[in-house]
Amino acid sequence: MEDLKFSRIAISRTDAIGDVILTLPLCGYLKSLNPDIKIDFIARNYTKAILQRSENINSVILDTEVDNYFKKNKPDAIIMVFPDKRISLLAKKYKIKTRIGTSHRWWHWLHLNKRVDFSRKKSSLHESQLNFELLKGLEIDFIPELGEIPSYLGIKNKSKDKSTKKRILFHPKSRGSARDWPLENYKKLALLLPQDKFEIIVTGTEKEEEIINQEDSQFFKDSGMNNHMGKYSLEQLFDFIGESDAIVACSTGPLHIAAIQNVFSLGLYPPIKPMHPGRWAPIGKYVKTLTGKSNCNNCPIPTNCDCMKKISPEKVSSELVSFFNSRDLQE
Numbered sequence: 001m002e003d004l005k006f007s008r009i010a011i012s013r014t015d016a017i018g019d020v021i022l023t024l025p026l027c028g029y030l031k032s033l034n035p036d037i038k039i040d041f042i043a044r045n046y047t048k049a050i051l052q053r054s055e056n057i058n059s060v061i062l063d064t065e066v067d068n069y070f071k072k073n074k075p076d077a078i079i080m081v082f083p084d085k086r087i088s089l090l091a092k093k094y095k096i097k098t099r100i101g102t103s104h105r106w107w108h109w110l111h112l113n114k115r116v117d118f119s120r121k122k123s124s125l126h127e128s129q130l131n132f133e134l135l136k137g138l139e140i141d142f143i144p145e146l147g148e149i150p151s152y153l154g155i156k157n158k159s160k161d162k163s164t165k166k167r168i169l170f171h172p173k174s175r176g177s178a179r180d181w182p183l184e185n186y187k188k189l190a191l192l193l194p195q196d197k198f199e200i201i202v203t204g205t206e207k208e209e210e211i212i213n214q215e216d217s218q219f220f221k222d223s224g225m226n227n228h229m230g231k232y233s234l235e236q237l238f239d240f241i242g243e244s245d246a247i248v249a250c251s252t253g254p255l256h257i258a259a260i261q262n263v264f265s266l267g268l269y270p271p272i273k274p275m276h277p278g279r280w281a282p283i284g285k286y287v288k289t290l291t292g293k294s295n296c297n298n299c300p301i302p303t304n305c306d307c308m309k310k311i312s313p314e315k316v317s318s319e320l321v322s323f324f325n326s327r328d329l330q331e
Helices: 017-023 024-033 045-051 062-071 085-093 106-113 127-138 146-152 185-190 208-214 234-242 253-260 311-331
Strands: 010-013 038-043 061-062 077-078 098-102 114-116 166-172 198-202 225-226 246-248 264-269 287-291
Touching: 010 024, 017 062, 024 038, 024 127, 024 146, 024 253, 038 045, 038 062, 038 264, 045 077, 045 234, 061 062, 062 246, 062 287, 077 127, 077 146, 085 098, 085 106, 098 106, 098 127, 114 127, 166 185, 166 253, 166 287, 185 311, 234 253, 246 253, 253 264, 264 311, 287 311
Parallel strands: 010 038, 010 077, 038 061, 077 098, 098 114, 166 198, 166 246, 198 225, 246 264, 264 287
Antiparallel strands: none
């Protein structure tokens, strides 16, 4: 980073868990260029526990504390990975020297002085790669290959206890951020996995548990699944996922949490852009995605998505068993 002469950079991404996780490699790459640079990550309180696990982030600044942060620790540059009108305005107010963001937000033309022209919707790149486009505002023209991305995460992984049963997590709901796999398919999958070999635990929030009970009051009965919904804080969930062996979920935060901790992450996706795995697959050492073969553009009700139904429990079970058989052979 010789040409930049920066000692502190703020990265602003004030949206959801998966989005924040897919921004971590950007921080890791900047650290690889200059290990002494200070990286402050501006985020919602909801994602703070995850950001604190990355070795590449020096401090987490809550979006509610940005005004005070700029007063006390004014960075040399800010990268608005997620457009936030208020934060970009504050960056201008406090005269942050280099203010970077996409050129596709009108307020960036008022508040930022480095606007990068690229389209996330039209690109074939993965979300984690697309974030690197913003580095052009720092005169860096580099996008890593997708296989390189995990090396920039900076997450320390715990060693897992070896037990007789493999712990598989089901995370059925996404709070509307993705298209969910039908509850009936999770039940069928649970019955396909031998209970003497696999411990199946369902995770999610209390609100998601209420939704499941409304949709299927028999969901947890006679399927061998253990209900841990609403049991963990995000920090506790991060550790619990990291101590597990696999997770099955649609494109949601816990799937990304599992992937960065080298937990086998089996993601279930629709083929439609921009929700497809080419854009939103988790990043990590043990990742597999499945998509149903159907035309999602014709789904009249996204919550009853035909292409998600087309991902069979048998196929998911086969992928899980295949992974564990392969891992056992390697060990």
